Structure formats: C-alpha cells, structure tokens
Amino acid sequence: MAKINSSAVSMILREIRAALEAKADEKFRLSVVALGKSPLKTLGVRPSVIRVVVRDVVAKSRGVLDRPTSIALLDAAVARKCREEILVAIEILERFRRDFDASIFPHLERWGAVADDVEVAEALGARIAAPALAKEPSRMAMVKKWARLKSLGKRRFAVLAASGLVSDGRREAALVLDMCEHLLHEDHPILVSAVAGLLRDTTKVDAKAVQDFLFRRSIDGNPEILRAGSENLDAARRAALIAKLETQSGVPTQLAAAEK
Numbered sequence: 001m002a003k004i005n006s007s008a009v010s011m012i013l014r015e016i017r018a019a020l021e022a023k024a025d026e027k028f029r030l031s032v033v034a035l036g037k038s039p040l041k042t043l044g045v046r047p048s049v050i051r052v053v054v055r056d057v058v059a060k061s062r063g064v065l066d067r068p069t070s071i072a073l074l075d076a077a078v079a080r081k082c083r084e085e086i087l088v089a090i091e092i093l094e095r096f097r098r099d100f101d102a103s104i105f106p107h108l109e110r111w112g113a114v115a116d117d118v119e120v121a122e123a124l125g126a127r128i129a130a131p132a133l134a135k136e137p138s139r140m141a142m143v144k145k146w147a148r149l150k151s152l153g154k155r156r157f158a159v160l161a162a163s164g165l166v167s168d169g170r171r172e173a174a175l176v177l178d179m180c181e182h183l184l185h186e187d188h189p190i191l192v193s194a195v196a197g198l199l200r201d202t203t204k205v206d207a208k209a210v211q212d213f214l215f216r217r218s219i220d221g222n223p224e225i226l227r228a229g230s231e232n233l234d235a236a237r238r239a240a241l242i243a244k245l246e247t248q249s250g251v252p253t254q255l256a257a258a259e260k
Contacts, residue, residue: 008064009072019053020045020084038117040083054091067096094127104132121153125160134164140175147182159194166202173206177213184221199229
C-alpha cells in the first residue's frame with residue numbers, strides 16, 4: 001500500500017472544514033437538527049453546496065489526492081463525526097472507485113458506524129460500498145450483518161451496497177436474494193422502497209430467481225414490498241402474485257385494484 005501523507009490529509013480536512021463553515025446555512029442546520037435522527041454533528045450545508053465544496057477541494061489538491069489519501073481522509077472525517085465533512089470525503093473517494101480492491105473493506109466496516117444517519121448511509125452505500133462489493137462479492141457476509149441491525153440507516157446502507165451485485169453487468173442474484181430474506185418484513189417507507197427497488201433490479205439479471213423468491217415469500221413477506229418488487233416480472237406472473245396476495249389478505253388493497 002502506498003504511504004499515506006498524514007500532513008496532506010490534515011491540510012485537506014482543514015480546507016474542507018473552512019469551506020463548509022463559509023457556506024453554512026443556520027436555518028438549514030436547525031431543520032436538520034429538528035429531525036432528531038442523526039447522531040452526527042451538522043454544520044447546515046445543503047447537498048448542492050457540498051458538491052461545490054468537493055469540486056473546489058479537488059481542484060486545489062490536484063497532485064496530492066490519490067486513493068490511499070482519500071481513504072485516510074474519510075477515516076479522519078468519520079472520526080470527527082461531522083456529517084458534511086463525511087459527505088465531502090465520500091464524494092472525493094468515489095472518484096477512485098475504479099481502483100477499489102479488498103483493502104477498502106476494513107475501512108468500510110468502520111465507516112458503517114456512522115451510517116445511522118440516513119443521508120450518510122445512502123452516500124456510503126451507493127458511492128463506496130456498492131462498487132467495492134461489485135469487485136469483491138465474497139464480502140457479502142459483512143453486508144448481511146448490516147441488514148440485520150436495528151438501525152434504519154445501516155439497513156439502508158446494506159441494500160444500497162448489495163445493488164452493486166446486480167448492476168453494470170453483474171449477475172449475483174442469489175447473494176442479493178439471500179440478503180433480502182432478512183428485509184421482507186420492513187414497514188418503514190424508506191426500506192419498503194429500497195428493498196422493492198433492489199428486487200426490481202435483480203429481476204433484470206435473473207427474473208426466474210426473483211419470481212420464485214417472491215412467490216415463496218408471499219406467505220409472510222410485506223405485501224407492499226412484494227407488490228412493488230414484482231414490477232419487472234412478466235405481466236402474467238405479476239398478476240398471479242398479486243391475486244395470491246389478495247386471496248391471502250382477504251381484502252383487495254387500493255394498489256391491487258389499481259393493478260387491475
């Protein structure tokens with residue numbers, strides 16, 4: 001592994017913090033704090049502004065930023081537990097996604113500690129964990145562990161990480177469906193939507209496996225996930241699944257009626 005320039009990491013992190021503080025919006029910060037769902041400190045910087053900060057920091061640090069330094073930068077940001085610093089560091093590291101390898105997973109496991117914040121979980125899952133897992137499917141055990149945790153953000157993190165196994169030509173449907181076994185009872189709207197979306201993506205690479213999975217779990221899975229997750233099945237199979245769900249519930253839902 002390349003030697004990490006710790007002084008460069010400290011310098012870049014100071015630049016990030018100064019840029020974020022200059023663009024902080026107190027009203028936005030109070031609105032984030034009012035939600036009361038993040039254990040992280042927040043400065044009150046809007047997502048669109050974070051992208052500007054990333055662009056400026058990368059431009060100033062050209063020639064200094066490489067993959068090891070970017071990993072160390074995210075390590076440092078996570079340790080400081082400031083959500084905007086973490087989000088900036090995630091976007092910087094994403095620029096090196098083509099160079100991700102097995103060495104990133106010990107770091108990723110530590111970064112998962114801040115995934116209780118749903119916005120951080122989404123960024124980590126989609127931008128870092130998914131491309132990393134796509135190159136190392138054998139690390140799926142770590143993702144399954146996240147899927148079993150009580151934290152909404154960490155379960156969302158797991159779903160987004162698993163999406164890397166059924167995108168960009170990857171066809172690891174069996175691994176994804178094995179993880180989904182732990183998530184079919186979800187009732188939080190964020191997870192209902194996320195799991196259903198993962199099932200739809202998995203259908204694109206192995207429709208038969210998803211079809212069998214949905215019919216087998218139709219007895220005990222959340223009908224809203226099963227229905228939304230079946231949208232990419234062929235029309236006849238989807239109609240049969242919805243009819244089965246209706247029969248089991250005894251009362252056709254509004255969504256089921258709409259399907260007709």
